Amino acid sequence: MPGRSKTDISQNSADTARTRPEPVRVSDKLVRELQAPERGNRITYDAKLSGFGVRITAAGRRSFILNYYFKGRERRITIGSYPEWTVLAAKKRAEEFKLQIANGIDPLEVRETEFNAPTVRDLFARYDRQNLPKLAPRSAADIRSMFDKIILPRLGAKKVADVTFSDCEALHRAISVDRPVRANRVLEVVRRTFNLAITWGWIERNPAARIERNTEHKRARYLSQDEIVRLLAALDTHPQRTSCDVLKFMLLTGCRRGEALGARWDQFDPSLRIWTKPAATTKQRREHRVPVSSMVTDLLNSRPRSSEFVFASADGKALTDIKRTWAAVSAAAGLGKTRMHDLRHTFASIAASQGQSLPVIGAMLGHTQTQTTARYAHLFDDPLLAAAELVGASVFQAKANGPVADIEGHSGTR
Structure with a gap:
């Protein structure tokens, strides 16, 4: 760890300086040949990259970690498991984390925030709890049906902050194949809920904005x-x-x-x-x-x-x-x-x-x-047409009758 490189060495689950052997160069060969402890886990720290190490459990599972100090507090973040992560890739990620730390950003706090960030399912739950009761029962039931049958199956597990314009456009396009009008109604609901997410401080922009709606032909049927x-x-x-x-x-x-x-x-x-x-x-x-x-x-x-x-x-x-x-x-x-x-x-x-x-x-x-x-x-149109006909008929009737003299002998109208 920073300022303590001489003690950044292999450790068992007790993680005390007295149990740490000398640091070594962490390589893929070393990781493969690590012997699992009888119980708990053991961490072998790298001699060059401070705080970086590989942890092996009693079950033989290996993963890369980074120990660091942030605001006086010692923290540890897991980078990834071996062999999904190579030593080279894990060291590169560790260096990225250390750069964040130097810039005043705690990578573990960022990860925890992302992990606990609300999903689209959480967004609907709050919308259902706080906003739908304000609507007419039938409208509320229709919106719940949209979420349950259409929106949540596609987007429910996504973090609200991770939903993109492409996600929303793909949703609208999929529904539009056979239900273009319904697709527009779903789009309206999605836009409304993401606007609420902005109001609640969950996101800064609406991913459903500027999606082009399907053309709708208003259907008006009047009984004769x-x-x-x-x-x-x-x-x-x-x-x-x-x-x-x-x-x-x-x-x-x-x-x-x-x-x-x-x-x-x-x-x-x-x-x-x-x-x-x-x-x-x-x-x-x-x-x-x-x-x-x-x-x-x-x-x-x-x-x-x-x-x-x-x-x-x-x-x-x-x-x-x-x-x-x-x-x-x-x-x-x-x-x-x-x-x-x-x-x-x-x-x-x-x-x-x-x-x-x-x-x-x-x-x-x-x-x-x-x-x-x-x-x-x-x-x-019909009553207006009838009124227009009356006016027109009056005009032509006046023409047929000729000028009308007034009391003082003047013809025409004032």
Whole structure:
């Protein structure tokens, strides 16, 4: 060790100066011919490179080590095992360690920090514990599914600091083969969690930044008046009454499926004309108070109040699955490729066709950002076209009638 080269010699497991023989030149031949001690281990130090030595255990395992002092404290770091490491390679690494020590860096502390550094699995555990509870249950469950089935199997064992742009890009590319939209959703989640890692001081940059997303074609499906009639007829004849009432409720309110399934009687005012959705049940995590139509009130009045949930299953708990009913009624109505969520779009399209403004539609749907409602702007084409036709007709009517004299005898308009 530095300043103590005369005692940097072979030692047994007691590691005391009295038990150390004279130092020798550590070579591959010497390492191969070392005799294992009866118990414990013995270290043979190199005569030239201070603190460097080879350790052999009673079982015959050989490894290279470096003893050094750092801030007055004696430390020992294992370089690697023989024969995976040659003497030449081990000495080179020992010299690198000694350079770090000279620059005020403790190589053993660096190794321990790296060993204890959080992995992507640790990152998800903290995200799951601290952040997912703030999201709607369905959104949280979807993100957990992404981690469990997609992200953690590929990146879970990696240290957060070791994840690279290439790792994240390869993950996105692998999912994109058959699920390009899902790949984008996973990428969003990965970016979000690594941004949190930056906030927590785990890393300094986001390895998922600047990855190009897959092109998405926004799919908007609106039921026509004829399709609505056929759907209502199918709902009226299907035997699963509770599931059918949920679907009618979604069409009449424009709410999301999870909001409908979780609707409780105590969320409605006594007259059943105001529905106040708690923040915990909405996608935006904000309370949403919205009036409902008299048709919704009639639907609610037709429901039994045997449970706290408006749409309860046989055991009194909230209904959880209406996919089979939707598949049956949409097929019976001949709707083709239509999703339950398209009922929400249909609600917005009907409101737009009746001349309601985008802010009103956004308030009814519970949107907190205007750009979310802006997707429905094109639905105003028909009423705007009708208004344009009225203006055009008035202009040509005025031309046909000729100038109109005013009271003072002046023609035209001011």
